[in-house]
Amino acid sequence: MSTVRTTLLTCDHCLLPVTDREAVYADGPSGKKVFCCHACLAIYEMIREEGLQAFYEKRDWRSFGIPESVRFPAGQEAGPPLIECETGRASVARDEDIQQADLMIDGIRCASCVWLNEKILERTAGVVSGRVNFATHRAVVRWDGTKTNLVRILSRLRAIGYAATPYTQSGHEAMLQKQNKDLLLRLGTALFFSMQLMLLSFGLYAGYFQGIDPQMKHWLQVASCVVCTPVLFYSGRPFLKGAVQGLRNRLVNVDVLISLGAVTAYLFSVYNMVMGGEVYFDTAAMIITLVLLGRYLENSAKRSASDAVTRLLALQPQEARVVWAQGRLMTAVELVKKEDVLEVRPGEKIPLDGVVLKGRSEVDESLVTGESRAVEKTTGMIVIGGTINGLGMLLVRVTKTGQDTTLAQIARIVERAQNASAPIQRIADRVSSYFVPAILLSAAGTFLYWFNNPATPGLSAALLNAVSVLVIACPCALGLATPVAVLAGTGSAARKGILVKGGDILERLHKVRTIVMDKTGTLTTGKMQVTEIRNAEFGLRNDQHETQNAKHETVQLAASAEQSSEHLLGRAIVQHAKEQGIPLLQADETRALPGHGIKALVQEKTILVGKRALLEREGVRFPADSIETAFQLEREGRTVVFVAREGAFLGMIALMDSAKDDAKNAVARLKRTGINVVMITGDNEVTAQAISKDTGIERVLSGFSPTEKAIEVERLRDSGKNLVAMVGDGINDAPALAAADVGMAMSTGSDIAIDSADVVLMKPGLSSVPEAVELSKKTFLIIRQNLFWAFFYNVAAIPLAMTGTLHPIVAAGAMAVSSVTVVANSLRLRK
Amino acid sequence: MRPLPAGEDGGAGEGGVSKTNMLWTVIALIVLMFTVALAAWFIFLWAVKTRQFDDIERPKHRMLDDDS
Structure with a gap:
């Protein structure tokens, strides 16, 4: 890669920092404008056309960026297409020609955003009135059904950089x-x-x-x-x-x-x-x-x-992309039928249970199973709704819908657990x-x-x-x-990024004597990271100084070969190289060997990165101690990737889903306040033990299914006669979150976990857990x-x-x- | 409050205000108070019914918008 000096600019619309080479330029009436992408430019032009530039002077944005669903790279279609089906989900009230609907608007940050949205609605032909609630980010729009429709109104809001979705109030909320x-x-x-x-x-x-x-x-x-x-x-x-x-x-x-x-x-x-x-x-x-x-x-x-929780959940619309003969259609998940074929793009959530028809990808099932390693999916394999697709495109034939899906089954268990737990006397x-x-x-x-x-x-x-x-x-x-105490307490919690769903929860939390923590995504980051590099030249020792250069070389070659890889492990290695400041070299003739590894030509030399089987097949000879070292690393819960150059074994890179930085500290703080910390996971014993060592949790329960987790939490409640809190993020944690006296969910977790928890932790780290406990005591x-x-x-x-x-x-x-x-x-x- | 001269039991008026007159004044004032209070209460009921309390953040900014 060339090292041309770059300067950082700021996007004139979304305030995102952008390098001068990537930036998009445009001429405005008040000089040259800089944008991070074409989406922002389009938004700026749209606002200018409407004569609403005053927005830029008035706004008070403390964060940058625009909602994910609005951003799109240049040349591609303008965000997810809006079609009639999407509006089928909204409850549109009709009074002769005048129709009315509730919208949830994402991207509102200040009073000027509300102003801009209202002005745009006002200027949309056919709209009778549009009022945006600043506190809840909801809007009530009334329009003349003969002149415009909801789709047109939604795309107007999308055009100025806000993601608007029709919103139906749940019965509970009403x-x-x-x-x-x-x-x-x-x-x-x-x-x-x-x-x-x-x-x-x-x-x-x-x-x-x-x-x-x-x-x-x-x-x-x-x-x-x-x-x-x-x-x-x-x-x-x-x-x-x-x-x-x-x-x-x-x-x-x-x-x-x-x-x-x-x-x-x-x-x-x-x-x-x-x-x-x-x-x-x-x-x-x-x-x-x-x-x-x-x-x-x-x-x-x-x-x-x-309200904050609802907003969090509304950001992830429950939609699926159905493949028809005529093309693809975004549809509400409820409208998808069995045998429909869905297209799942890289990084998207798989909407429903099904079988892969075409394509291959690695699916992150950790939210459902607790297993931290991504699972390879190819034609004919079953995928579970709610899991996250990796970097390949999948065509999925739907096998289960509605109440039959894995997700719905877990939701039923959650409901049962919620009904079973009696409220404690205040x-x-x-x-x-x-x-x-x-x-x-x-x-x-x-x-x-x-x-x-x-x-x-x-x-x-x-x-x-x-x-x-x-x-x-x-x-x-x-x-x-x-x-008054609860109000002050929850207010102070909210400022620390802890959302408490009710006053009695603070009362319960101070009595908690046992905290059960989920492993994947809660104690750990949920992503594979390079933890160790061993090099053959130095006898595979884990010595810092001597081997620094050799390690450097191992990572450099492996990362160079993997730089265009879509494999999760490969990307983790590339990420590691970037973090360490190791420059990547030009790689040619890159050939991915699915399920095994990658082969590439770097500096005129053949580089092999992958499983041992691949290297052995290519005739690489392993030194005797290398196998032993690899086993040792695997026993510690790591995944090992081998690297060879020109048929000679070069070294190995160990990766694992490691504990969050503040996990150990948080666990220690909880222990100091006299709380037992237990780790529970659906993952295997080996990985669980490795994390327990890193975090200082002595009691480890591994290999638990979602229902077993809930039963275990239930058992802990009875046996100790003490209140139990559960911290988790996945779909598999939801029943346990509901069964616990206090359920705490990470805001990065699945909808169902956030929904079934009593406390939502908005910060990614674990330090919020002891903070919440201390605050409840106070x-x-x-x-x-x-x-x-x-x-x-x-x-x-x-x-x-x-x-x-x-x-x-x-x-x-x-x-x-x-x-x-x-x-x-x-x-x-x-x- | 007006300090009471000694020996006067807070009632009979020296300045020509009789006890009954004062009583009627107070009763009239109470009735007046009720009328005003009821009016305010009805305004409150109307405000709740027309959803005036749903968003108490936005309206205060609305007056600062210029109608361009």
Whole structure:
């Protein structure tokens, strides 16, 4: 290769760094423009034609590049073709001629992207309206069906560099959204009426300090009652319902505590209002409002996490390329029938189970089987849907669709596992189950004391004092204690690249005593890498200094021969050479010998790279110790490639899917916090042992099928009576992820793994695992402190109620102070 | 708040405001408050129903867009 000096430029559209030789140039009105590819140039021209260049001044991009599906090399077809079938998946709502659809738009990075998308939609003939939601990256488009169609609209967005796909809301999502809307209505109502109630209450408080006309007081109380009633019976309905349900199941949960406090306060106040005493309407309404606020905060944290997950999954459209007599057609996977022939291009995911009709390639089945080595596929061999095609093109005849595919079978196991794992009792429920009987007892004690007190004979004083104990005991800040801490905790996790799908998960995670980790793709990088090079001249020793040059030569020759190879091992060797800065030499007459290796002419000499069998067939003689060394390396879990020059054995290169850089550190950190780390894999014993040595994990379980993994996780849960977390990325891990108390999936993993996990780790490294555990411990500590402070002020006021000297102002004071304490304490997590 | 002169029980007016008058004023104010509050509540209900709360990020940028 020539070594002409190159300078790095930046693409004017996508900000991608590009060398001056590869760049595409164009003349714009404001001088020469540079682009990384023709796609970016086309996008720039499109935006300029529409007169929307202002976008480039306004935008605030912190990352570069455009979505994969939009990029295409010069001269090739413009991205994946859009055809009618693709829109068959979208639910298009029709109202006479006007049609409406939801879109998911990939590539939105700033508010200006939203602006650009909306402007383009606006200027598309036939589009009635297009609104893009910045928070969710979703758009609602309405268009005139007689003038344009969805395909045309989608390709307009694609033309300006955004990948838009029709998007159908799942039932679960629609339910969540409805729940959220309902919660918002109840919370909003509670807030409005509580505000009115507070104004009225301030009049009453002032009356306490300065004296008040009894008639005026009465009217203020009546008004308070009017505004309190909807808060308790409309906004508080879910709690009342929950309490009734809980009591029916003989469970004392948070709802019981809240309802007990709010309802007694309300009834007590109504009685006092009529009889001319003090009222506690503000306490009743505040309890409900604060608990609702807490639930709303928690719900929105959950929603933003699940939005992020949905976005992650929507980026991988479930499509297949069907081969017809007329050509190829992109179709939704659901529409593919048995016996259809699919074309799978290099690097694509194989959509469905089938048999190879034509072509040869290496398929990465690690996501399904856990086996880290790619599997060679030729005509007549079975391929599994969800696996990733290597570098060859395959024609696949579909044998299984819908519920029969391997993927669907695993999905069913996941579902079963999810239904089987019972949710653990949340801490607030646990505390309530002790607290409610305690306050009932103290109320009973108060009643008995006053009932037998000769100074105040009769039922009324005893009953009033007993009820006032119940009124003051219910902590208003209880509803905020957990959600605010969870909100702060998940927010801080999200900033670290850890997506937590719900608050209870943080509560569960801190109790985890065993973490089960998948090997391929989780502990390891999931890619083959050169780990060792041995050279024959130096007796195959693994000595650093002496053999440096010889090693260099071995790699140089092997990489030169392999430079045009599409074999995964070959590419790994080329990659290694590039990383080491070893220049590649010109190779001629390259001949790939499928399944065996490669033969090429480098520097006029025949170079053979491949399996031992290939070299032996070509008459290469191996020194006696070389076989022994190769066996040794293979026992350590490596794949060995042999290199020969002019029929003479030169050396060998050992490759393996090695552990991630931070794996050892992460495992050590977890062990320090007293967590058992177990490795589980579908791969063989030998490779598993090698990785266990590199990462410091002592317990290794190898050769496990997806179902066995889930059963093993289940077994670990029962035997130790401890919570178990599972970290994985593959389809084969999904059942185990669902079975574990906390499932953690790598964001690079398969859709089904991400879907069945509770936590998604957005960073490729493993350091997020200990980080998540530490964060959950911190969050849980804060929750405990919050619960203490929520109860503290109210419990401290109980003696006042017992002695019959409780006043609404004390209840209001306790309410305010405990809420402020709880919120301030939670904010410490945001650091 | 107006400090109360000693001996006055926060009621009968010296400056010509009778106790009943004050009571009626307060009741009228409460009714007025309810009316305003209910109006605000209905606006809130309408806003939720018309999906005004679905995206609270984009609209604040929208006013900065120039209509080219």
